[in-house]
Amino acid sequence: VKPAERLLAIAGAVGLVALIHAHIDMLGDGFWYVATGRFLLETRSLPLDEPFSYAGVRGPWFANVPLSEVLFAWIDGRLGLRALMLFCALVYGAGLTLVWLEFARTTRARLVTFPLAAFAVFLERADLSVRGQTLANLALAVLFVCLFRLRDGRRVPLYVPVLLGAIWINVHPSVVLGLLIPLGMAAALRLGEPAGRPAIAPFVQFAGLVGVGSLANPYGPRLLGEIARFMGAESTTTIDLFRSPDFRSWDVLVALAIAMGLIAWSLRRASADTGPRVGTAEAALTLAMVLATCVSRRYVTVLCAFEVVVLGRLLAGVAWSERPVPPALAVAPAALCLALSGYALSRPRDPFQHMPVAAAAFVDQHGLADNVLNPLHWGGYLDYRWGPHRRVFIDGRTTQFENGVLSDHALLQAVGPGAREALDVYLVNTIVWERGSPLDQALAGDPAWQRVFEQGFSVVYTRKKPLPLRPHAPDFHRKMGRQEDRGMGYRASWDEPFPSSPLPVKLETTLRAGRRRQLTSRRRGSRRRRGCGRWPWPRRAPRPRSLSRARCRACAARR
Amino acid sequence: VLTLTRVRAVHAASALLLVVVVALTLPDAGDATSPLAAYAFHEPGQPALLLVRAGVLLFALSVLRESPRLAALVAALFLGSLASRVVLYPFVIAAIGAVFVAKRPAGLAGDVALPLSLVLALALVGVERWKPVERMPDGKDPEAMVDYWQRKRNPFRARAWAITWANRERAGAGEGMLTLARLDWELGRRPQARMVLSAVIKRPIDDAVRAKAEAQLAAWSDVP
Numbered sequence: 154v155k156p157a158e159r160l161l162a163i164a165g166a167v168g169l170v171a172l173i174h175a176h177i178d179m180l181g182d183g184f185w186y187v188a189t190g191r192f193l194l195e196t197r198s199l200p201l202d203e204p205f206s207y208a209g210v211r212g213p214w215f216a217n218v219p220l221s222e223v224l225f226a227w228i229d230g231r232l233g234l235r236a237l238m239l240f241c242a243l244v245y246g247a248g249l250t251l252v253w254l255e256f257a258r259t260t261r262a263r264l265v266t267f268p269l270a271a272f273a274v275f276l277e278r279a280d281l282s283v284r285g286q287t288l289a290n291l292a293l294a295v296l297f298v299c300l301f302r303l304r305d306g307r308r309v310p311l312y313v314p315v316l317l318g319a320i321w322i323n324v325h326p327s328v329v330l331g332l333l334i335p336l337g338m339a340a341a342l343r344l345g346e347p348a349g350r351p352a353i354a355p356f357v358q359f360a361g362l363v364g365v366g367s368l369a370n371p372y373g374p375r376l377l378g379e380i381a382r383f384m385g386a387e388s389t390t391t392i393d394l395f396r397s398p399d400f401r402s403w404d405v406l407v408a409l410a411i412a413m414g415l416i417a418w419s420l421r422r423a424s425a426d427t428g429p430r431v432g433t434a435e436a437a438l439t440l441a442m443v444l445a446t447c448v449s450r451r452y453v454t455v456l457c458a459f460e461v462v463v464l465g466r467l468l469a470g471v472a473w474s475e476r477p478v479p480p481a482l483a484v485a486p487a488a489l490c491l492a493l494s495g496y497a498l499s500r501p502r503d504p505f506q507h508m509p510v511a512a513a514a515f516v517d518q519h520g521l522a523d524n525v526l527n528p529l530h531w532g533g534y535l536d537y538r539w540g541p542h543r544r545v546f547i548d549g550r551t552t553q554f555e556n557g558v559l560s561d562h563a564l565l566q567a568v569g570p571g572a573r574e575a576l577d578v579y580l581v582n583t584i585v586w587e588r589g590s591p592l593d594q595a596l597a598g599d600p601a602w603q604r605v606f607e608q609g610f611s612v613v614y615t616r617k618k619p620l621p622l623r624p625h626a627p628d629f630h631r632k633m634g635r636q637e638d639r640g641m642g643y644r645a646s647w648d649e650p651f652p653s654s655p656l657p658v659k660l661e662t663t664l665r666a667g668r669r670r671q672l673t674s675r676r677r678g679s680r681r682r683r684g685c686g687r688w689p690w691p692r693r694a695p696r697p698r699s700l701s702r703a704r705c706r707a708c709a710a711r712r
Numbered sequence: 713v714l715t716l717t718r719v720r721a722v723h724a725a726s727a728l729l730l731v732v733v734v735a736l737t738l739p740d741a742g743d744a745t746s747p748l749a750a751y752a753f754h755e756p757g758q759p760a761l762l763l764v765r766a767g768v769l770l771f772a773l774s775v776l777r778e779s780p781r782l783a784a785l786v787a788a789l790f791l792g793s794l795a796s797r798v799v800l801y802p803f804v805i806a807a808i809g810a811v812f813v814a815k816r817p818a819g820l821a822g823d824v825a826l827p828l829s830l831v832l833a834l835a836l837v838g839v840e841r842w843k844p845v846e847r848m849p850d851g852k853d854p855e856a857m858v859d860y861w862q863r864k865r866n867p868f869r870a871r872a873w874a875i876t877w878a879n880r881e882r883a884g885a886g887e888g889m890l891t892l893a894r895l896d897w898e899l900g901r902r903p904q905a906r907m908v909l910s911a912v913i914k915r916p917i918d919d920a921v922r923a924k925a926e927a928q929l930a931a932w933s934d935v936p
Contacts, residue, residue, distance in 0.1 A: 210865045390754055400750040400794040409794070413787035416769075420777040437770065444766050447794060448753045556866035578872040580899065621901060 157483040158260050164487035164494070165253060165267050170246030171494035172271055173287075176278040177238050177245075179504040181533030181549040183225070183283030187237070188536035189216055190226025199371055205536040207524050207544040208579055209553035215379045219371055220323030221285035234283075234504035241287040248291035249273065252458055255298050256465030260483055261474040266461050267486075269411070273457035276404055280394055280451070289325035292317060293455065296331055297462050300338055303355045305429060314359045318366025326380040328367050330455075335360040337441055338434065345433030346423050388551035388559055398450040405446075408457050412443050415463045422467060429466045439463055508534040509611035512585050516543075519605075522582035522619045529562055531585065546579065568595045577620075584614040747798040761800065765793060772807035775814055782810040854880065858891055871895040878908075886921050890928070897932065906932065 185205070192204055193216060200216055203209045216222060228237045249270050257266040274281070281287075295317055299309045314331075321328040339356035370376045389395050398405045416436040423432030442459050445452035468474040509531055516525065517539075525545060527535055532548025539545070547554050547562050554562070561575050568591040576584075584602070586592050588610050596602045596614050606613035753759060769790045776783040786807045792799035849856040854877035861870035874895050877888035889912045896905035909932075912925040 208866070208868060211867075212865065397751060397753045400791075406791060406795065409791050410787075413784075413791065416773055417777070417780065417783045417787060420773055421780070423777070433774070436773065440766055440770055444762060447751060447762050448759075556864040557861065557869055558866065574872075579868045580901075621904060 155480075157478075157480040157487075158263075161260060161263060161483045161487045162254055164490040165263065165270075166246065166250040167494045168267075168490040169249045169253075169270060169274065170242050171497040172274045173245050173249075173281065174239060174242035174502070175497040175500065176274065176281045177242050177287075177502075178282050178507070179234060179238065179534075180282035180284075180507070181530045183234075183237070183504075184508075184533035184537035185548050185550060186218070186222050186225045186284060186533075187229045187234075188226075188533070188540060190222035190224070191230070191540065193219060193223050194226055194230075203553060204541045205544055205548060205550075206532070206546065206553060206558075208546050208556075208558045209550070210556050214553065215372060215376065217376060217379055217383065218285040218323065218325055220320070221288055221325065224288075225283065235502060237283055238502055238504060241283045245287040245290045248294035249458065249461075251291070251294040252297055252461050253465075256301070256462045258465070258469055259474045260478040261476065262465055262468040264478070264482070264486065265468060265474075266465050269457060269461050269464060272404075272408070273454050273461070276408060276457055277454045285325035286327065289321060289327045290454075290458075292321040292324070293327070293330060293458065296334060297459070299359065300335055300356070301429075301462065301466070303359065304338070304342075304351055304434075306351045309355070309359065311362060314362035315366035318363035319369040320366075321363075322367040322370050322376065322380075326383055328363070329380060329384065331363040331367070332360050334438075335363070338438060341434035341437035341441075344437060349430050383552055386552050386555060388555045391559070392551060394451050395449045397447060398453055405453060408453055408460070409443060409446065411460050411464075412439050412456060415439055415460055415467070416443075418467055419463060422470065425470060429469050431463065431466050431470070435463050435466070505534075509585055509609075510534075511608045512606055512611035512613050513538050515606045515613055516583060516585060521605075521613070521615055524579060524581050524583070526565070526576065526579065526581040526584045526586070528566065528586060529559075535585070546581070565592055566590070568592050573599070580620050582616045582619045584612075586612055586614070588612040748796050751794045751797060765790060765800065765803070768804055768807045772811055775811045779810070779814040782814055786810055854888070867895050867898050871899060886918065890921065890924055893925075893928065902932070 188205065189200075192200060199219075200214050203211055203214050225237055228240055253263065253266060253270045257263045295313075299313060299317075302309050318328060318331055321331055335356045339353045339360075342350055342356070343353055367377060368374055372379070383389055400406065400409075416439050419431050419436040419439065420433060425431075439456075439459060442452065442456040446456045507530075513535060515521075523543065525535070525543065527545050527547065529547050529549065529551075532545045535543075535545045536548050547558055551559060561579070563569075565572050565575055572592070572595070584592070584596065586596075588607060593612050597604065601617055602614045603617055604612060605615050751758065751762070753762060769786065772786045773783055776786065786803070789799060789803035789806050793803040849860055851857060854873045857873040858870050858877060861867075861873060871892065874888060874892040878892045881888045889908055893905045893908040893912070896902075896908060906929065909925045909929045913922055913929070
């Protein structure tokens with residue numbers, strides 16, 4: 154490999170990571186992943202009941218992405234949320250880079266396909282967040298690589314699909330793609346030209362082995378059933394991410410237009426003898442991805458990644474792409490890419506920028522009464538902050554809220570008829586909501602409620618005459634009792650009042666405490682400069698003086 | 713790169729640009745009932761129409777592999793039919809017309825795509841029609857509403873309807889009051905649950921209901 158080509162490959166990889174890092178955010182999902190991971194690490198058992206919400210469906214709850222959750226919580230516990238965002242950007246970037254470099258083999262092909270890989274990130278910019286999907290994207294890239302090895306008549310070791318399935322199911326429910334895409338490819342090959350067609354059996358075998366590997370999860374085959382239920386759940390199909398994209402937005406139309414072009418080109422190339430095999434099978438698979446995009450906005454990125462694959466293979470059969478490239482043509486874009494990447498990576502990212510940090514701190518500080526009402530997109534953060542000690546109304550785990558809570562949340566957001574009655578129905582005593590929203594305006598003139606806090610984009614209301622309510626449901630206390638007995642750090646009795654400390658209640662384990670002691674000396678310098686990394690305040694945001702003092706006392710106590 | 717002549721490439725690009733411009737300037741984008749609205753999978757009947765689109769497109773592109781200009785036109789109309797539903801008809805007509813006009817290459821795999829997609833579309837419509845949907849009771853019978861919300865595992869809503877049920881029972885306290893007490897207990901309102909049961913016992917009611925209330929109260933006496 155010439156140095157210029159190597160530089161282009163490195164710069165492209167760094168550029169993709171930087172682009173992802175510039176757009177990735179924690180959002181609500183990232184926070185509840187971490188909160189669930191903490192729960193799993195600290196209880197060292199699967200949740201026996203709904204852990205975070207008082208209104209969610211009671212009963213056994215599937216932590217359906219356990220590896221992602223535990224990994225995210227582990228990284229957050231040791232390195233913080235910014236490191237977690239960088240980690241997800243690295244993994245997702247590694248997936249895209251793998252697809253880009255594996256299928257676009259020549260310098261010209263890499264120069265042509267790189268914008269398409271970057272476009273995949275751009276298409277996802279609004280939804281890009283710290284969640285298992287970023288890890289699953291790497292699994293998807295590995296899947297593409299394996300399948301096209303089989304397409305070219307090469308072998309894939311049997312342990313690869315088993316391992317892929319085992320990891321994939323534990324990081325994201327999209328493991329279903331690991332079963333469907335190989336089977337779809339087998340069907341597409343059967344439909345396509347007989348000339349040069351590889352054996353179909355390895356594709357079916359691959360799908361089967363992914364299925365076998367996917368049984369290696371804490372719930373066994375039941376998790377596959379749960380994923381099937383999740384995919385067809387009403388709550389999933391009502392999420393914007395799983396609905397059709399806006400077909401009038403230019404970026405979606407461009408992605409689809411490129412797919413049309415690739416389908417036509419693949420069909421024309423079906424009878425060609427040069428380069429890797431591309432034909433009706435690739436066209437059919439691209440069309441299947443287009444259909445998936447029509448069904449759900451989430452798949453537009455998968456479509457774009459697959460376009461990189463097909464375009465790379467198509468270009469490999471074109472004489473133009475084989476010609477040598479002047480070094481300047483490779484070095485100039487690489488240098489530009491590195492410069493832009495350096496700029497993007499150096500920009501500070503605040504994981505809490507969209508979260509009601511001050512409002513949640515106020516609720517803690519004043520020990521405001523349960524139940525707390527919150528909007529869906531803040532639920533994850535409140536799970537992260539409060540854990541199972543103070544439960545939320547709703548969060549991003551939407552399948553837990555198909556018991557009417559999702560529709561009641563929509564009702565409260567729009568302040569439709571019956572919204573005020575809904576506050577009584579759910580025995581709400583405290584409201585953490587968006588400032589200036591219809592509910593804020595409605596409550597401002599309601600004599601039963603008083604506004605007690607207002608800052609930035611959040612507002613807190615309390616009921617003037619609180620409804621009597623114990624903090625949590627008794628069945629939950631009883632089930633949690635087993636974990637309390639094992640000394641996992643939960644409060645001995647759930648009948649105790651909530652602590653009125655301004656600090657978030659942290660659930661400590663012996664392991665984490667030991668690890669923290671090890672890290673204290675290493676981090677002491679940076680802690681002095683930036684304060685306690687555990688306290689979720691934006692570094693440059695104004696803080697109440699009293700809270701800053703409390704934080705410092707807590708740091709001192711911990712040390 | 714695309715092995716098209718420059719003129720053909722310009723024609724294809726122009727057709728695509730035209731569709732994009734028309735799609736972007738169409739009104740009523742947000743109105744799902746309008747024929748000019750963009751495609752949305754989760755609306756009734758749309759999954760089947762998506763399969764029809766896909767089948768027609770694959771069939772046409774398979775046939776038109778030697779006619780890139782016509783293929784580009786069909787692909788552009790396919791995108792147009794997603795941007796605006798009314799373009800579905802020109803798309804289907806143009807695809808069928810182009811298939812007749814173009815020279816058909818031998819050994820077409822796409823020949824099966826159209827009938828296959830139509831069969832799948834009909835199957836999907838059938839599945840959609842026969843999918844069981846649990847309907848909410850109309851609200852006239854609070855007992856049915858309590859059952860409904862308990863099946864949905866929402867004790868808050870169930871409790872709200874249990875209050876209505878209990879209010880209807882008035883002096884003759886019965887199952888409504890007992891259900892309200894159980895739901896209050898489940899939600900952690902223990903003093904309120906005990907108060908409800910005490911009220912039930914004090915009222916002139918059926919002995920069986922009184923016995924149930926007393927048994928329940930005794931069972932809760934151990935819990936603080």
